[in-house]
Each structure stands twice: as structure tokens, then as C-alpha cells.
Amino acid sequence: MQIFSTFESTSYLEMAISTLEKEGIKKESIFAVPLDNRTEKRRVFDSLHRSDGISLIDIGAALATAFSVIGASVGFKLKWGPIYWGLIGAGTGLVLGIAIRLFIELVVKRKRRLLNRKHSEIILIIDCEESQAEFIENVLWDHFALGVAKVQQI
Template identity: 50%
Template sequence: MLVISSFEQSTSLEIAIANLEQNGINKTKILAVPFEKRREEKKLFDSIHRSDGVSLFDIAAALGTACSVLGASFGFILKWGPIIWGLLGLAIGAIIGFIIDYFYTKKKTKKQEKVPDSFSEVVLIVDCEDTLGEKVENIL
């Protein structure tokens, strides 16, 4: 029977492993795999091969569309016409949206950097007999 569990690295985990060894589980049947949390620097633009899940074009597209519609609507009244004012509204809205999203993302990443991620996660795999399975689960 395989018992798989996940823990944060701590002294309690070390005590649990020692307790498993005292209860008849051989060291060769216990596998502890540490996972270090890597911190990648957020990049401004995504590529085809890499994406960090942060998009700077969501608000830019929404504001660009809204300002484009407003510019085209008011362009029927204004001198340059609806097409020019629609394009100007698109450009102005997209730039404002991009700036808002850029500073919001920058502020958000600064908050995340303040939270320490010094601990690492450990996956523990224990290969034991079916009779010891419940005992292993209780120890873990």
C-alpha cells in the first residue's frame, strides 16, 4: 500500500518520519521529496513559450473599446467625424487602460514580494503493508 502525503518542511515532519521508522517501516520504504518554491520575476509581456498568468491588455482592451464607441458616437457631432474620433478614443482608452493595469500589477507584485516564502513543501511517499496502512495514516 502506498501512502502519499504533502507537508510543509518542519520539525514535526522529521518527528513523524522517525516515528514511522520506530513502528516498523524500513528507511528504504520512505521517500521524502522536497519542492523548493521558485520565485520568477514577472515580465511585462508574455510569449508563446512562457506565460506568468498576468495580462496587461485586459483593461486596455475594455477601456479602448468603451472610449472608441464613445468617440465614434460623439464624432457625428464633432468636426473630424466618427472614424477619426473613434480611433482617437481607442488609442486614448487603450493607453489609459494599459497604464492602470501596469501600475496595479506592479503594486500587486510588491505585496507578494513582502510575503516570505522561506518554507518548502515536502511530498512523503510511504510504501507499507496493508495492515500498517491505517497506522501510517494516523501517524502522518
């Protein structure tokens, strides 16, 4: 049986490995693989082949609707009339909404991503007998593994 787990690069990983070695798991049965984290910044704009599910025009569409209604209503009293002022209001709302969404994505969420710096940095693979699997899984969870999976070998 193989047990896979992911850890951050901390002393808890080293303590988990030493605990497993003290309990009789051979050094040759433990394999740790460090991962390379993404070095390039995330893109804000989607491409044809990649989408992150975040829409930049959702707030813009709502504000365009609201501003066009207000512009058309006020436009009855203004010189250019309700159609032009409705279009001006829609354009203004769309631009304002896109600016708000870009600010949220580039400034607010970037700070949140920098604070949450939890990455799976190391994959730990352990070959063991099926009778040892439950103990090893408990040791890994006790030492703050980010994820654990068991694979039965055929």
C-alpha cells in the first residue's frame, strides 16, 4: 500500500518522518518530493483557452443598468433627451463597474493571496503494509498534513 500526503515545508514534516522511522518504517520506504511553486503572476484577463471563472463585467453590467435608468429619467429634463443620457449613464456605469472589479482583483484579493501563502510544497510518499496504514495516516494528520490519500497496490 502507498500513502501520499502533502505538507508545507515546516519542521512538522521532519517530525512526522522521524516518528515514522521510530515506529519501524524503513527510510527506503519514505520518499519526499519538493514541488516548485508558481513563479509567474496570475493573469487578470482570461484567454480563449483558460478561464478562472471571475467575470470583470458583472458589477459593470449592474451599474450600467442602474445608471442608464437614472440617466434616461433625468434626460427628460436635459437638453439631449433621455436616449443620449441613458446611453451616457450606461457607459459610465460600465466603466465604473469594471474599474471597481479590477481594483478588487488587483489590490484587495492580491493582499489576501499574499496573506494566505499556504502551498503544498512537499509530497510525501510512504510504502507500507496494509496493517500500518491507519497508524501512518494518523501520524501524518497529527503533524499537520494538508492532505492524505491511500492507494492500494494490485
